[in-house]
Amino acid sequence: MSMAAVFIDRDETIGGNGHYMGDQFKLFPSAQSAIQRLKTHHIPVFAFSNQTPIATGELQYQADMLAAWRAHASKILVETGRGKDSLTVNRSQWQETQPDFVAPNLYEAVTYLLRIND
Numbered sequence: 001m002s003m004a005a006v007f008i009d010r011d012e013t014i015g016g017n018g019h020y021m022g023d024q025f026k027l028f029p030s031a032q033s034a035i036q037r038l039k040t041h042h043i044p045v046f047a048f049s050n051q052t053p054i055a056t057g058e059l060q061y062q063a064d065m066l067a068a069w070r071a072h073a074s075k076i077l078v079e080t081g082r083g084k085d086s087l088t089v090n091r092s093q094w095q096e097t098q099p100d101f102v103a104p105n106l107y108e109a110v111t112y113l114l115r116i117n118d
Helices: 031-040 051-055 063-070 106-117
Strands: 006-009 045-048 076-078 101-103
Touching: 006 063, 006 106, 031 045, 031 106, 076 106, 101 106
Parallel strands: 006 045, 076 101
Antiparallel strands: none
């Protein structure tokens, strides 16, 4: 399988503490090294934030999982932040699909992606 790019939800996957503005954002341990591993393999990395549309009610919390499903992309659920709740409390918001892999953190998600990309 060839990987064209990796899209990562910034907030509570790469880092964060429930606050999404300015200098309050802090990287999670190993997030930077996880992203660097992708770059070393020449895989473009795109980070996005969907917090404004969620706050205004335009999107559900699991819009990213549904977007990956609709794009026929690999769906990796990272358990940091609200990720763990995604499998239980918020599961009804994306019941059309299921993750291809569940990782405890971004580093383990990248390890999985690199393994299936070989």
